[in-house]
Amino acid sequence: xxxxxxxxxxxxxxxxxxxxxxxxxxxxxxxxxxxxxxxxxxxxxxxxxxxxxxxxxxxxxxxxxxxxxxxxxxxxxxxxxxxxxxxxxxxxxxxxxxxxxxxxxxxxxxxxxxxxxxxxxxxxxxxxxxxxxxxxxxxxxxxxxxxxxxxxxxxxxxxxxxxxxxxxxxxxxxxxxxxxxxxxxxxxxxxxxxxxxxxxxxxxxxxxxxxxxxxxxxxxxxxxxxxxxxxxxxxxxxxxxxxxxxxxxxxxxxxxxxxxxxxxxxxxxxxxxxxxxxxxxxxxxxxxxxxxxxxxxxxxxxxxxxxxxxxxxxxxxxxxxxxxxxxxxxxxxxxxxxxxxxxxxxxxxxxxxxxxxxxxxxxxxxxxxxxxxxxxxxxxxxxxxxxxxxxxxxxxxxxxxxxxxxxxxxxxxxxxxxxxxxxxxxxxxxxxxxxxxxxxxxxxxxxxxxxxxxxxxxxxxxxxxxxxxxxxxxxxxxxxxxxxx
Numbered sequence: 001x002x003x004x005x006x007x008x009x010x011x012x013x014x015x016x017x018x019x020x021x022x023x024x025x026x027x028x029x030x031x032x033x034x035x036x037x038x039x040x041x042x043x044x045x046x047x048x049x050x051x052x053x054x055x056x057x058x059x060x061x062x063x064x065x066x067x068x069x070x071x072x073x074x075x076x077x078x079x080x081x082x083x084x085x086x087x088x089x090x091x092x093x094x095x096x097x098x099x100x101x102x103x104x105x106x107x108x109x110x111x112x113x114x115x116x117x118x119x120x121x122x123x124x125x126x127x128x129x130x131x132x133x134x135x136x137x138x139x140x141x142x143x144x145x146x147x148x149x150x151x152x153x154x155x156x157x158x159x160x161x162x163x164x165x166x167x168x169x170x171x172x173x174x175x176x177x178x179x180x181x182x183x184x185x186x187x188x189x190x191x192x193x194x195x196x197x198x199x200x201x202x203x204x205x206x207x208x209x210x211x212x213x214x215x216x217x218x219x220x221x222x223x224x225x226x227x228x229x230x231x232x233x234x235x236x237x238x239x240x241x242x243x244x245x246x247x248x249x250x251x252x253x254x255x256x257x258x259x260x261x262x263x264x265x266x267x268x269x270x271x272x273x274x275x276x277x278x279x280x281x282x283x284x285x286x287x288x289x290x291x292x293x294x295x296x297x298x299x300x301x302x303x304x305x306x307x308x309x310x311x312x313x314x315x316x317x318x319x320x321x322x323x324x325x326x327x328x329x330x331x332x333x334x335x336x337x338x339x340x341x342x343x344x345x346x347x348x349x350x351x352x353x354x355x356x357x358x359x360x361x362x363x364x365x366x367x368x369x370x371x372x373x374x375x376x377x378x379x380x381x382x383x384x385x386x387x388x389x390x391x392x393x394x395x396x397x398x399x400x401x402x403x404x405x406x407x408x409x410x411x412x413x414x415x416x417x418x419x420x421x422x423x424x425x426x427x428x429x430x431x432x433x434x435x436x437x438x439x440x441x442x443x444x445x446x447x448x449x450x451x452x453x454x455x456x457x458x459x460x461x462x463x464x465x466x467x468x469x470x471x472x473x474x475x476x477x478x479x480x481x482x483x484x485x
Contacts, residue, residue, distance in 0.1 A: 001033060013040055024056075031062035038071065045285075045316075047079045066100045069093035073103070077110055081278070081320060086110060099130050105137060112144070120144055135161050135171035139178040147185040155182050162198075169206035173199050177368040184366065189467045196366045200377045203368065211374035213381045222388045225395075228295040229339030232399040248275065248317050248324035251427055252341055254334040255353035256389055257376070258363035260409030264353050265330045267420055271429050275324035279331050282313050287337065298343070310344040326427075335389060338396040338404070348403065349427055352393065355409040357479050358465035358472055361386055383475045410462045 004019035020037040024030060038053035054068050062068055073089035076082040087110060093103035104127040111120035124141035127134055138161055142154050158179040162172055176199025183192035204211045251268065253261050269276035286309050287294045291301065321327050332353075334341070341348050361382045369376040375385040397404055405426040412419040417433070424431040465472055 001030075004033075004036070008036070008040060013044055016040055017044070028056075029060055031057045031060040034060060035062055035068065038068075042071075042075060042079070045079075047075050050075060066093040066096045066103065069096070070100070070103050070106065073106060077106070077113075083110065083114060101127060101131060101134065104130075105134075108137070108140065112140070117144060133161075133164065133166055135164075135167050136174050139171075139174035142175075142178040143181055147182050152182075155179060158182070169202045173203035173206055173371075174368060175199075176202055177366065180366055184467075190471075192366075193468055193471045199368065200365065203371045204374065204377045207371040207374075211371040211377060213374040213378065213385075215381070215384050218375070218385065218388055222392050224295055225336065225339060225392060228298055229343070229395075229399065232342075248314075248321050248327040250277075250314075250317060250345065251326055251328045251349055251351065252334060252338075253328055253330040253351045253353065254338070255332055256335075256355070256360050256364070256386065257332045257369065258367060259332065259353040259355040259360050260407070260412065261330050261332050261353045263409065263412070264351055264407050264423065265328045267423060268326075268328050268351075268427065268429075271326075271424070271431070273325040273429060274427075275321045275327045277317070277321065277327040277329050280317075280320075280329045281331075282316055282329070283331070283334055283337050283340065286313065287340070291340075295339075298340075306344060313344065326429075335393060335396075338400065342400050342403070350400070350404045351407050351423065351426070352404050353407050353409065356462065356465065357386060358476055359462065361475060361479075362465050362468055362472060379472075379475055380478065383478045386479065413462050 001023065004016050004023065007013075007016035007019055017037065017040050020033055020040070024033055024037065034053050034057035038050045038057065041047075041050035041053055051072055054072050058065055058068055069089045069092045073086045073093070076089060077086035087107070090103050090107045090110065093100055094107070097103075104123055108120050108123035108127065111117075111123060121141065121144055124137050124144070127137045128141065131137075138157065142158055145154055158175050161167055161175045162179070167175065176195055180192045180195035180199060183189075183195055251274070253264050253268075255261050265276050265278070268274045290305070290309055291297045317324075317327055317329075335352065338350060341350065361379065364376050364382050365379050367376070371377065375381045405423065407419070407423055421431060421433070
């Protein structure tokens with residue numbers, strides 16, 4: 001047991017798994033070891049094996065069964081997209097301990113993902129009744145609840161939470177973004193911007209060390225991508241069992257955050273041949289493992305290795321969506337990986353979502369992103385990142401323009417029929433021309449746009465920046481200078 005734990009602590013996960021397996025083959029009645037094996041299998045993306053190890057821990061009398069049910073629920077929800085199974089596990093945890101806060105929080109999140117607003121609100125209320133200072137739950141609850149007035153009771157609770165001595169930087173960030181959301185919805189734009197400013201400051205402080213965006217380093221990374229991918233063609237051919245024409249076939253959706261990528265995916269998901277895959281981490285996993293350091297590693301990566309990686313990606317796609325013909329892989333930041341996508345899948349179609357630049361940057365400023373994306377924590381840093389994004393996309397368009405569709409959110413809200421027809425034609429999908437279904441209640445939406453895409457198509461987010469003209473004056477000038485250049 002000590003050897004297995006030591007190997008795991010060193011990051012030697014395969015060896016740690018082997019050590020636990022050897023031990024459990026000899027002495028199977030060790031629930032803690034089954035638990036640790038489950039954790040390692042999950043880290044290695046062997047989700048079925050992780051579930052089985054956790055099941056063994058439960059059967060053999062683990063001391064904290066509710067935590068194991070929670071872990072199983074997270075695997076079902078986030079890794080295997082099996083929401084019904086996830087809900088069963090979370091309910092099993094709560095049957096053992098009705099006050100188990102992590103299970104309540106995850107259950108409320110699952111209700112949100114599935115569009116069950118009333119159930120999500122009720123679950124957050126249950127959680128807050130048990131722990132009034134559950135600041136993250138309060139923030140999520142406030143994002144869901146109707147806005148009555150700028151000074152409604154929930155806004156007052158959020159303001160009190162911001163000054164509560166028990167609230168750390170991460171909690172203040174969540175609460176601050178929720179307050180900004182409510183003030184913006186109430187038309188209190190100046191106060192909303194100030195709340196978002198404070199929330200971004202708290203988010204930066206929540207990272208250790210505090211998050212800092214290095215503009216020069218990011219420019220050098222974009223330079224490296226452009227220098228690495230210089231030719232549009234590729235001779236890479238996958239073996240018959242892994243060919244890009246085999247089901248499921250990926251459709252890649254990328255662009256800046258808050259540019260309409262979730263809406264584009266929901267539109268494609270309305271087609272009977274397309275399964276909405278959501279924000280898959282398959283490509284980033286390849287970049288951070290087999291292709292690290294990226295992109296310089298590609299110079300010494302053989303076609304044989306690329307074929308293997310492409311086949312691995314498609315195999316994982318089949319495991320997640322075994323009956324699908326097409327699967328959308330929607331990660332906004334995959335715009336950084338367009339060159340890799342085209343190297344792995346030369347015939348891949350890429351839907352590039354676009355939106356008014358100021359609307360996009362403002363929406364990101366109001367969005368609680370991971371502080372490990374430090375560019376999103378300052379308005380002018382967002383502008384810099386946006387300029388670099390636009391520079392890179394111009395390069396991808398020059399190389400792969402025929403296989404990249406610029407899908408404009410603003411054009412969509414003006415003329416839905418024409419925009420959707422272009423989208424389906426580009427992806428090679430037949431469309432009857434009927435009224436597109438934007439809301440699609442079935443299926444989970446695991447992004448910050450979960451409620452917007454369920455409301456149907458609306459125009460109030462197009463041109464939103466006009467409410468913040470004074471606050472965005474410097475950013476507007478900065479982006480215009482880039483366009484002029």
